[in-house]
Amino acid sequence: MNSDNELAERLRAGDETALREVYDRHGAAVLHLAQRLLGNRADAEDVTQVTFVAAWTGRDGFDPQRGTILGWLLGIARRKTVDRIRAATRDQRTTESVQVQAPAPVVEESPDRVVDRLVVADEMKRLPEEQRRTLELAFFDDLSHPQIAAVTGLPLGTVKSHIRRGMANLRRRWEVDGATTFGSRSTGPSRAL
């Protein structure tokens, strides 16, 4: 991920235009994660805001050897989401004068899965065009390899090799940045979600 390395270097150097690029590239994914976990747009926007501010102040902590910028941001966003949920629970405890109910659980799917999906979707976008196209036909249109060959006009052997390489790329990325396979992100407070 050369572009990641270059962005990370500019971030570390304190270049604010790099933060804007990171926001343009990954802001939607961070907001999506927060909204899935919190179920509420205003909170999700707040978490997105504090995530990017934390990324800025903690930019020295990003290590390109350990994952991509997106994986790092999603890790921060998850921690900020947990903080937000805890703060909301605390607020409700302090309002003793009024009977309050426990915060409604809004998570209808595992946070790990949301992260995995965002990471794999990002990798799909980075694949070489033909690899991406063949995988999309296999995943979204559920076409067999011979059908993909017929639709794209590519030789069957080429389709097979695109699928193989594409799968290998997705898997590698998932193992680097995904939630379930990357130990540090699936332990600790995030489990509370």
Add this chain to the structure above:
Amino acid sequence: MQQHLDPDRLVLLALSEEVEEPTEIDHLEHCAGCRHEIQALRDVAEIGAETGAIRDLPAPPEHVWQAIRADVAATRAPVTGLTRHRVRRARPRWLAPVLAAAAAAVIAAAGTVGFDRFADRAPVLARATLAPLETVPPNAGGAVQVFSDGRLRIDVQNLPLTSGFHEVWLLDPDTPGKMVAVGNLPGRAEAVLTVPAGTDLNRYRLVDISDEPHDGDATHSGKSLLRGTLTK
């Protein structure tokens, strides 16, 4: 037991492109390594198939970026931060309607554009997440930010309809009955109000949204809808 399955073959099997031969089934039964491989590939394919729904996420909102930029600017400049003001009595009741009207004028003039412009320069002093009280639908909620120049930005969602109006208060959670009226909400999700100068946010830290009837009584109706504590 035959040798491990070919990696290319595993991809085809994981995608259900081809069916396992009896010898392969036999091998998979005995070989944890190959089983793990095929499962990992199946997981990847399953997650990959789910990415269709998030292929084209909408661009992240500009006002969130403006807020990030303001916070980043604040980390660079030395910030005055949350200063302790002298404890101040809640203002006389008869003043509240006048000030509420003034606040409404500010909102009308400011709007979203006004907020964005102002977010460029004022650092956030405190923020709160508003959660619904018991009688309120659980999907109601909101968020509050207080900026160093005294403005208070509030977003709310799914507030129950009212025949009166919604009022924003800052309560002192340690002293029942002590509160500051900040203003009423216009009939839309986002508003910018002004916290009276000199208000001690360390004391009046509990944000409260109430349902107020048009009864001419400027005190709190006792009907709270949302609450949340301001934190740094």
